[in-house]
Amino acid sequence: MPKNCNFIEKLREAGLRPTKQRIKMCEVLYNREKTFHFTINDLVKIISEKMNEKISLATVYNTVHAFEKKGYLKEISIDSHKSYFDTNTSAHHHFFDEDTHELIDCDESDIDKINIRKNIKGKKINSVEVLVRVASDNQTQK
Amino acid sequence: MPKNCNFIEKLREAGLRPTKQRIKMCEVLYNREKTFHFTINDLVKIISEKMNEKISLATVYNTVHAFEKKGYLKEISIDSHKSYFDTNTSAHHHFFDEDTHELIDCDESDIDKINIRKNIKGKKINSVEVLVRVASDNQTQK
DNA sequence: ATCTACATTATAATAATTCTAAACTATTGA
DNA sequence: TCAATAGTTTAGAATTATTATAATGTAGAT
Numbered sequence: 001m002p003k004n005c006n007f008i009e010k011l012r013e014a015g016l017r018p019t020k021q022r023i024k025m026c027e028v029l030y031n032r033e034k035t036f037h038f039t040i041n042d043l044v045k046i047i048s049e050k051m052n053e054k055i056s057l058a059t060v061y062n063t064v065h066a067f068e069k070k071g072y073l074k075e076i077s078i079d080s081h082k083s084y085f086d087t088n089t090s091a092h093h094h095f096f097d098e099d100t101h102e103l104i105d106c107d108e109s110d111i112d113k114i115n116i117r118k119n120i121k122g123k124k125i126n127s128v129e130v131l132v133r134v135a136s137d138n139q140t141q142k
Numbered sequence: 143m144p145k146n147c148n149f150i151e152k153l154r155e156a157g158l159r160p161t162k163q164r165i166k167m168c169e170v171l172y173n174r175e176k177t178f179h180f181t182i183n184d185l186v187k188i189i190s191e192k193m194n195e196k197i198s199l200a201t202v203y204n205t206v207h208a209f210e211k212k213g214y215l216k217e218i219s220i221d222s223h224k225s226y227f228d229t230n231t232s233a234h235h236h237f238f239d240e241d242t243h244e245l246i247d248c249d250e251s252d253i254d255k256i257n258i259r260k261n262i263k264g265k266k267i268n269s270v271e272v273l274v275r276v277a278s279d280n281q282t283q284k
Numbered sequence: 285a286t287c288t289a290c291a292t293t294a295t296a297a298t299a300a301t302t303c304t305a306a307a308c309t310a311t312t313g314a
Numbered sequence: 315t316c317a318a319t320a321g322t323t324t325a326g327a328a329t330t331a332t333t334a335t336a337a338t339g340t341a342g343a344t
Contacts, residue, residue: 017290017291017340019341020340021291022291040332041331055292056292056294057294057332058294058295058332059291062291077219077220077221079219080219080222082222083332084222095260097262098268106260109259110258112259114254114272115253116252116274117251117252117253117254118252118253123239123277124276124277124278124279125275125276126277127273127274128273128274130272130273131269131270131273132258132267132269133269133271134267134268135265136264136266159309159311159321159322160310161310161321161323162309162323163323164322182301183300197324198324198325199325200302200323201322203300204323223332
């Protein structure tokens with residue numbers, strides 16, 4: 001399958017030049033079954049492991065932010081010490097595993113629609129997101 | 143009112159020595175009507191404005207983290223670029239004003255109880271928190 | 285093929301936070 | 315009351331994450 005053609009298209013649509021580095025990053029981010037959650041560090045590590053050519057750290061930062069601005073990535077705030085990004089850019093909820101520091105997407109069906117009873121005058125709601133923190137249940141360990 | 147006695151007690155209860163700096167920080171944080179949301183920078187600024195004696199930046203970091211560990215403060219993740227802390231340490235929801243970068247607590251009554259339909263095996267839920275991002279409603283400006 | 289605007293790169297700069305080690309202080313108990 | 319000691323504060327250094335810079339490289343248009 002000529003997979004890269006899709007990425008070249010995708011980049012062009014956003015007005016981003018399809019450079020070697022950006023296509024490489026698309027492959028890492030979007031050639032996946034499931035949505036992908038990562039930190040910049042994770043991404044640099046994956047790229048430097050998977051790819052033969054090297055990529056500059058600055059390019060990874062630039063490209064992630066360019067993708068974010070174009071709506072190809074979404075930043076998730078869970079932990080003020082780490083910036084997570086998500087390839088699922090729709091509004092959705094998350095589980096966060098406090099043992100492994102892993103993020104898990106929620107399906108629409110996992111959480112009922114949230115009803116907000118309060119209004120802040122002159123303000124409209126941009127998003128409503130739930131974070132469910134989980135950790136190993138030591139009760140079952142016995 | 144001998145307000146500081148309470149803070150000395152509060153610190154002792156947590157096994158923290160009631161030093162001048164810690165009592166000072168308690169005054170800034172807890173002599174308030176409403177819960178207080180702040181960044182370390184905010185706090186340093188407030189202390190250096192309100193107090194006559196100076197306090198070291200390292201002490202503010204140390205003390206905030208000590209208070210957090212003892213459950214006197216809670217860290218809130220909204221923005222990966224800023225660490226917010228909250229004097230309300232109970233599990234509760236927030237509005238975040240994207241214009242002013244201000245955090246607002248939700249009352250219990252503002253948001254219906256969240257029903258989580260998904261289970262992650264071997265994991266128990268530690269907390270469920272909602273973040274409602276709001277911004278100025280330009281529709282009404284007209 | 286050449287030009288131009290945009291990208292990439294290594295490195296420097298900045299910002300936030302943590303570490304270090306010396307000086308200080310609250311508590312303990314003689 | 316007065317050391318002893320264990321915890322605390324402090325300034326500044328070190329570390330880490332991120333952004334800026336400026337030179338070089340490259341995609342796309344002519």
